[in-house]
Amino acid sequence: MTAPRPDFPMHVSVEQAREMLAALLPATETETVGLSDALGRTLAAPLAALVSHPSATESALDGIACREADTLTATAAALVRLRVVGESRAGVPFTGTVGAGECTRIYTGAPMPPGTDAICPVEELADEGDDVLLRRPASPGDVRPEGGDFRAGDDVMAAGLHLTAPRVALAAALGHRELSVRRKYRVALLSTGDEVVEPGEPLSAGQVYDSNRYGLAAMLRECGCDVLMLGHAPDSPDALHAAIESAGGADLLVTSGGVSMGKYDFMRDLLIEHGRVSFWKVRMRPGGPALLGGWQGLPVIGLPGNPVSSLVVFHVIVRPVLTGRPIQSLTLRAATPFRSLPDKAAFWRGVIDGGQVRDYGRQGSGILRSLSDADALVIVPEGQPVAAGDDVQVVLL
Numbered sequence: 001m002t003a004p005r006p007d008f009p010m011h012v013s014v015e016q017a018r019e020m021l022a023a024l025l026p027a028t029e030t031e032t033v034g035l036s037d038a039l040g041r042t043l044a045a046p047l048a049a050l051v052s053h054p055s056a057t058e059s060a061l062d063g064i065a066c067r068e069a070d071t072l073t074a075t076a077a078a079l080v081r082l083r084v085v086g087e088s089r090a091g092v093p094f095t096g097t098v099g100a101g102e103c104t105r106i107y108t109g110a111p112m113p114p115g116t117d118a119i120c121p122v123e124e125l126a127d128e129g130d131d132v133l134l135r136r137p138a139s140p141g142d143v144r145p146e147g148g149d150f151r152a153g154d155d156v157m158a159a160g161l162h163l164t165a166p167r168v169a170l171a172a173a174l175g176h177r178e179l180s181v182r183r184k185y186r187v188a189l190l191s192t193g194d195e196v197v198e199p200g201e202p203l204s205a206g207q208v209y210d211s212n213r214y215g216l217a218a219m220l221r222e223c224g225c226d227v228l229m230l231g232h233a234p235d236s237p238d239a240l241h242a243a244i245e246s247a248g249g250a251d252l253l254v255t256s257g258g259v260s261m262g263k264y265d266f267m268r269d270l271l272i273e274h275g276r277v278s279f280w281k282v283r284m285r286p287g288g289p290a291l292l293g294g295w296q297g298l299p300v301i302g303l304p305g306n307p308v309s310s311l312v313v314f315h316v317i318v319r320p321v322l323t324g325r326p327i328q329s330l331t332l333r334a335a336t337p338f339r340s341l342p343d344k345a346a347f348w349r350g351v352i353d354g355g356q357v358r359d360y361g362r363q364g365s366g367i368l369r370s371l372s373d374a375d376a377l378v379i380v381p382e383g384q385p386v387a388a389g390d391d392v393q394v395v396l397l
């Protein structure tokens with residue numbers, strides 16, 4: 001007799017896995033946060049510029065502001081002389097007008113005085129009484145035009161943008177003190193396995209410290225999530241059932257372990273019995289046995305227990321969905337060959353050196369040091385081996 005066909009998709013691609021997870025995650029409500037709490041959040045509404053930046057045409061350098069036309073002949077051998085009639089500092093503009101043959105001292109970020117159109121940097125000047133002598137022509141290129149970065153009223157930041165540090169700075173420069181953002185995802189995290197032990201406790205042969213939960217919690221926080229630590233459950237359907245129930249109120253439950261074919265891998269059957277399986281197994285290595293489903297409205301992603309597998313599945317499938325930021329891959333030259341697999345994408349750990357990427361070597365999914373030591377995951381599509389010297393796509397770790 002053949003086994004009954006499962007009524008859920010198996011062996012989905014990495015892209016399908018991402019799409020299916022995204023479809024299960026609820027859109028969170030919006031809330032208002034101050035700029036200091038905005039890092040890692042997702043903008044809920046577009047942000048327009050309340051002011052222009054720069055707010056006035058200003059100097060990019062310390063030096064003098066003058067008329068370019070007066071200075072065109074200046075060289076080290078034929079200095080050009082200008083009369084200094086005042087100064088313009090950041091926050092304190094020069095109030096007069098600069099005429100022909102005149103200049104003001106000017107400092108970075110100070111408004112250009114009326115009548116001037118060019119800057120000569122302080123390094124190219126010599127003082128002589130009330131005059132300065134220029135060794136080269138003043139340059140309009142060192143003037144920053146008003147609104148050269150953005151203009152008041154411009155729509156500068158789009159809704160859905162993940163707020164990185166530079167984007168927090170930009171939001172502040174636009175003039176916003178508070179931002180409308182999506183509520184953080186609340187993600188519950190559960191480790192499974194009879195052998196899994198809390199770090200710091202005594203460890204018997206055959207047991208392993210719970211590295212997955214701490215690694216995954218750290219990655220979730222990097223994604224801007226609130227983490228609900230459910231601790232660790234032994235390999236028993238009843239204990240797992242109770243632990244999963246305790247995730248109520250979360251937007252997503254992430255588990256590690258118990259999703260493979262072993263006799264003590266209960267996650268899949270529990271979901272079949274009490275919830276729903278969306279897919280089981282992804283065409284990738286490491287991480288092949290990953291499982292997605294739902295438990296009374298709670299999306300559940302079951303990551304494999306192997307430490308490298310769980311963190312790689314998180315990196316390439318879960319992180320892009322939680323942050324709304326697609327995976328950013330870049331092309332590097334392979335310094336060593338990378339083998340391909342016939343029916344799945346490989347994510348080998350690579351070390352970047354001199355602009356090239358080489359095989360880390362020990363690629364077993366239990367070698368946690370490979371993730372810690374490596375710089376990147378080298379993506380080798382199914383059936384397309386990489387030779388030394390080929391270009392290859394990598395994702396930075």
Ligand code: AMP
Nearest residue numbers: 191193209210211212257258304305306
């Ligand atoms: P499993 O997916 O449950 O079959 O576990 C596969 C491998 O991952 C086994 O060697 C486990 O001991 C190991 N493992 C499972 N859970 C964890 C964990 N939380 N931290 C570190 N290793 C784990």
Ligand code: MG
Nearest residue numbers: 193257258305
């Ligand atoms: Mg297990």
